[in-house]
Structures are given as structure tokens and as C-alpha cells.
Amino acid sequence: MIWDELQSALDALQRDGLKRNRRTLESPCGPVAQVAGRTLISFCSNDYLGLANDPALVAAACAGARTWGVGSGASHLVSGHFAAHATLEEKLAAFTGLARALLFSTGYMANLGIVPALVGRGDAVFADRLNHASLIDAVQLARADSQRYPHGDLAALEKLLAASPARRKLILSDAVFSMDGDLAPLPGLLALAERFDAWLVIDDAHGFGVLGPQGRGSLAHFHLPHSRRLVYMGTLGKAAGAAGAFVAGDATVIEWLAQRARTYLFTTAGSPLIACALAASLDLITQGDARRQHLMQLIAQLRDGLAATRWRLLPSPTAIQPVIIGDNHEALRIAGALYERGLWVPAIRPPTVPKGTARLRVSLTAAHSEAQLALLVDALRELA
Known part of the structure; x- marks a missing residue:
């Protein structure tokens, strides 16, 4: 029976430590969470600047609801594009320094829309092996030839590009990798895109708001020059503290996405009250150097605190700090021991990460205090 097959598969997940x-x-959302009546210090969220419950965003959302109501009622190209959306798109374009921006409901939907709109059958996509699931799925939807290069390996990517007879080429990469926390070699990727006449699509979900001058993202962090072939995606549910995503780039490219990205065309526009909250968020991000400086201090505190232990940290300069455990069950055991101590750190296991690299994914935010992080460091040192 098909139901028995499902139950058997669920039992296998439990047995293998993957459920x-x-x-x-x-x-x-915040550094302290209430779960099942317990108070926990949370190191789980991607609210990197601590804006998800910021009073300024709450006030902007309430004002937006009073002005625009709650729902948009239609897709952007029918009747769901409000003045609040238009204002936010203009602010996002100015913030990133790119010609135009286009709002999407989520980062996942943005990625699923971008890639199939730019390439298809007879074309080729060159993707970093550790790309996010949304980018992997986007390539499958595009039906282009998929070629994956070893993580961050520009030499391997160059060879693949040189050997490809595809009519159109697209290089696809995260900017900050969500499970390792390291940065893609964006200057080298752009140089190869220019050399081989390829699109370069960058997913900056975890860099937007955190990296670069005034939090303007990974492109600004690397001081990349403007290029018409560069398509930039940023999410708005992480450092920006709310929900949604945007794509920014050359005006012609963005207009093409507005006309052809199916995940933009065929879904209801996001709530205008969220757009109002995000407009306020951009102001706080721009003025958020103190938050970012505190976040960098926390990163150093964690890495210094665990340096003399058996725990292996990946070389991440970002708010994502993975502690490699290896075995699935051991990762769950350590996460459970932390949870009993009032510390909530997720255990990440395959297929999210490669087999044999189960880990604790410590997500730091500017809302954490040094004292809260010290509790985590002390607990991990004790468990080591």
C-alpha cells in the first residue's frame, strides 16, 4: 500500500537520524524564545540585525495596514501593485546602486523565476556545487544543460565555460553559502562572466544588510563594478527582518523578468503593509553600522572561545558559524544537550549538507548579548 511505503520511509528517516x-x-522572533513553556536562548534565526521585532518596523507595518489594508488582492501585473510596493522597489534599487528592482514573494520564488526566464533548452548553467536548494531547483526548471563546479573553484569553472558550446551561458552562485558561511569569489566570477559572455546570477540572501558599506550587500563588500550581465537577488526575511525578496539589475533585464518570470506573473503580490515595514527596515540597515560591528564582535567571541576545543569551525567570516560534528546521531545528541541547557542550536543533517558533515549551525544576530553567547561557548566547551 502507498501509505505503508510512506510510513516505512518516515521510519527510515528516524532510524538514520534525518527526521x-x-x-x-x-x-x-528574537534572541530569547518561548517554546513549549520553556525560555531558550535561540541561535537559530537569520534575523541577523535583530530587526524582526524592532518597534520601528512594527509601527511602519501598523501604519501600512491602516493605509492599505492587509492583502494586495491580485498579482503585481493585474491590480496588486500598490504605491507602497513601488516605493520599496525604488528604495531597493537606490540602496544596491542598480538600475531597477523587482519584488518577489520569497527568495525561493525569485530564484525559480530568474533562471528559467534567462536560459532554457540549448543553454547551459554553471552552478557552484554547494548552492542553495532553490538555485538547484531553478536549474531543473530551466531545462538547460546543468554543469556543477567544485565549491568556489574558479579554475574548474573556467574550463567548463571554455568547453561549452551552449548558445547562452549563466553562472549561478550564492554569495554567502547558507550552511558553510563562506563567501563566493565574486570578483573572479564576474571576470569569467565578462570573458565568456555569460549571465552572472548572485543569490545574496545572507549577505544583504550585513556585508558591505552600510550593509549594501556582497557586491558592495567586494566593490564590484556595475555590469549589465549581473543579476542580483536579495531576500528580505533575514537581515531586513520582514518577508519577501527582490531582484535588481539592468533595467532591461528587470523588465524582461517582470514579463517572463512565472513566479512573478502568476502569484498574488505580497502584502503592502510588509512593503511599508521594509521601507523602514532599509533606513535602519543604512544606519546600522553599530549593529554590524557588534555582530562582528560576537563572531570573534565565538571563534576565539572554541579555538582550543575539539570542535571544528569552518572558516566563516559571517554570522553563520557551523560547528562540524560528522555523524547525524551525534549532532542530534549535542543539539539535544544544548537544548536541555536552554540553548537552541539546530542540528543540520543531509540532504541539507553532504553526508558525513552533520553540524550545529550557530546563527548569530546583533540582538544577542556577549553574555548570552558566553553561555553557549561555555556549554560547548563543557560538552567537548
Whole structure:
């Protein structure tokens, strides 16, 4: 019976230490979480600047609801594009220094829309092997020839590009890799895109708001020159503290995406009250150097605190700090021991990460205090 097959597969996930368990928060997003009546220090969220429950964003959302209501009622190209959306797109374009921006409901939907709109059958996509699942799925939807290069390996990518007879080429990469926390070699990727007449699509979900001058993202971090072939995606549910995503780039490219990206065309526009909150968020991001400086201090505190232990940290300069465990069950055991101590750190296992590299994914935010992080460091040192 098909139901028995599903149960058998679920039992296998449990046996292999791969079953995921959902917890329900009873408090707003922040460094302290209420879960099942317990108070926990959370190192789980991607709210890197601590803006998800910021009073300025809450006030902007409330004002937006009073002005625009709650729902948009239609897709952007029908009747769901409000003045609040237009204002946010203009602010995002100015913030990134790119010609035009286009809002999407989520980063996943943005990636699924971008790649198939730019390439298809007879074309080729060259993707970093550690790209996010949304980028992997986007390549499958595009039906282009898929070629994956070893993580961050520009020499291997160059060879693949040189050997490809495809009519159109697209290089696809995260800017900050969500499970390792390291940065893609963006200057080298852009140089190869220019040399081989390729698109360069960058997913900056974890760099936007955190990296670069005034948090303007990974492109600004690397001081990349403007290029018409560069398509930049940033999410708005992480450092920006709300929800949604955007794509920015050359005006002609963005207009093409508005006309051909199916995940833009065929879905209801995001709530205008969220657009109002995000407009306020951009102001706080721009003025957020103190938040980013504190975040960098926390990163150094964690790395220094665990340096003399058996725990292996990946070389990440970002808010994502993976502690490699290896075995799935051991990762769950360590995460469980932390949880009993009131510290919530997720255990990340395959297929999210390669087999044999199960890890604790410590996500730091500017809302964490040094004292809260010290509790985590002390607990990990004790468990080591």
C-alpha cells in the first residue's frame, strides 16, 4: 500500500537520524524564545540585525495596514501593485546602486523565476556545487544543460565555460553559502562572466544588510563594478527582518523578468503593509553600522572561545558559524544537550549538507548579548 511505503520511509528517516522536528514559538522572533513553556536562548534565526521585532518596523507595518489594508488582492501585473510596493522597489534599487528592482514573494520564488526566464533548452548553467536548494531547483526548471563546479573553484569553472558550446551561458552562485558561511569569489566570477559572455546570477540572501558599506550587500563588500550581465537577488526575511525578496539589475533585464518570470506573473503580490515595514527596515540597515560591528564582535567571541576545543569551525567570516560534528546521531545528541541547557542550536543533517558533515549551525544576530553567547561557548566547551 502507498501509505505503508510512506510510513516505512518516515521510519527510515528516524532510524538514520534525518527526521526533522518542528517546534512552535510562543514569542516574537528574537534572541530569547518561548517554546513549549520553556525560555531558550535561540541561535537559530537569520534575523541577523535583530530587526524582526524592532518597534520601528512594527509601527511602519501598523501604519501600512491602516493605509492599505492587509492583502494586495491580485498579482503585481493585474491590480496588486500598490504605491507602497513601488516605493520599496525604488528604495531597493537606490540602496544596491542598480538600475531597477523587482519584488518577489520569497527568495525561493525569485530564484525559480530568474533562471528559467534567462536560459532554457540549448543553454547551459554553471552552478557552484554547494548552492542553495532553490538555485538547484531553478536549474531543473530551466531545462538547460546543468554543469556543477567544485565549491568556489574558479579554475574548474573556467574550463567548463571554455568547453561549452551552449548558445547562452549563466553562472549561478550564492554569495554567502547558507550552511558553510563562506563567501563566493565574486570578483573572479564576474571576470569569467565578462570573458565568456555569460549571465552572472548572485543569490545574496545572507549577505544583504550585513556585508558591505552600510550593509549594501556582497557586491558592495567586494566593490564590484556595475555590469549589465549581473543579476542580483536579495531576500528580505533575514537581515531586513520582514518577508519577501527582490531582484535588481539592468533595467532591461528587470523588465524582461517582470514579463517572463512565472513566479512573478502568476502569484498574488505580497502584502503592502510588509512593503511599508521594509521601507523602514532599509533606513535602519543604512544606519546600522553599530549593529554590524557588534555582530562582528560576537563572531570573534565565538571563534576565539572554541579555538582550543575539539570542535571544528569552518572558516566563516559571517554570522553563520557551523560547528562540524560528522555523524547525524551525534549532532542530534549535542543539539539535544544544548537544548536541555536552554540553548537552541539546530542540528543540520543531509540532504541539507553532504553526508558525513552533520553540524550545529550557530546563527548569530546583533540582538544577542556577549553574555548570552558566553553561555553557549561555555556549554560547548563543557560538552567537548
